Amino acid sequence: MNLKLIGIAALCSFSAFAEPELKGSPSELKSFFHPDVKTISITQSAEEIAFKDVAVISMLITTEDKKLAMSLQKNSKLRNDISATLTADGIHSDQIKNSKFSTSPDYGWFGDKPDNYKVANTVTVRIDNELGFQSIAKIVDAHDEVTLINTDFEHSEKDAYIQKAKQSALNKVLAQKDFYAQSLGIDLKAISFNDRSSFEEDDIERIEITGSRIKQASLSDSYQQQSADSSFEKVTYSANVTVTFVVQ
Template identity: 30%
Template sequence: MPARMPLNRFAAALAGAIALGALMGAAGPARAEEAPRRTLTITGTGEITTHPDIATVETGVLTEGKTAADALAANTKAMNEVFKGLEAMKIARDDIRTSEFSVSPVYAQPPTRPDGAIEAPVIRGYQVRNQVTVTVRKLAELGATLDKLVSLGSNQLGGISFGIDKPEPLLDEARAEAVKDALRKAKIYAGAAGVALGKIVTISESGGYAPQPVYAMKAMAMRDSAPVPVAAGTQKVTSDVSLVIEIE
């Protein structure tokens, strides 16, 4: 025969069950009555225009020889002259970085035989390419630098990219302008819709500053122009933000 629960313990358990049920019943309807939060998502753009203060130049030497060793020796001699010239122009070693170095065979185009067959190409020599990226921090001397590179034997000149050495302060200004732009548009939408704006829920950023490349003329065309005329133009530092704002 099962033991009976003492009366006082039974009463305590029953009271606890009633209290728990009342608590669950009170919490349930409250959650069901919660209305979904209404929000407005809006984007803004900030833009700061400034003049660049640095430029990067892709330059180097391409040499050929009957053997790979001959081509390499000629390339090394020419590149050493380029490095000496850059040092004489007070360009720091930290502002010179090797971006490409390659040794490759050069093939002679074989003649077509009378029967139309094409013979296998024959190696007639080797080619060595040594390319460096140079950062010029004195834009007033950029034209003279380009002319000097060509006169020193640099026969490979790629694009010129202008940039900003320390863009972060300007980017912060663009961020602030982007938020102002987003809030301005949010107020217009809220006013047109007849609602009031609440607190900002989230802010996210996309985009940002990027240097703008400017392509240079061919290196051989620069020999008759000293110093080479170069226009840096202006740079735009931009920031795009997205705001999620509560609607009251």
């Protein structure tokens, strides 16, 4: 009987040595069961340069008359004539926009009834070539009721150039990843990424047009003298791409 008890005790002792007990803090045990994954992050940047190729020109159409209905009619007719002229010169109707009109009565010295009614409406035209500029200049020269009030420039392919900059930066990241993989003899697999993009505008030469009602030189003549040496603004699109890879 004593021999049996000794044998059972020996088996229990052997079993205890065969399965050691794990001890430690939760973070230590976690690192034991889930070892840290080795990762590498690669960041690259790229730039794409473009030039603004669309001009947004605003003209103020102002008409006056003693009767409001007549002033409105004059304004509407002039705007229709302007649209017809621009369309005939190759500018699509979708590029011509009319704003909401406003009326402002002119009061005389005595009485509450206005002596005159003024109707103002802004016509905005998007153009992408010099012929469009010349067409608008001729309209401003031909009508005293038309005033050139603002000119802005835009880049028609903004979204495409932002994507182009991102693609260029990403290609640099992938080239760097292949270099590390081949040089170190490791496999890298992408697990996350981050990208940022921006654009900056550089004033190369802005066309500033001012005018008066002196008839010695017309607006169209002055524009033709400027157009040969004029250029739109430069735009620089920047992208910064970071990709994190896991070492397999």
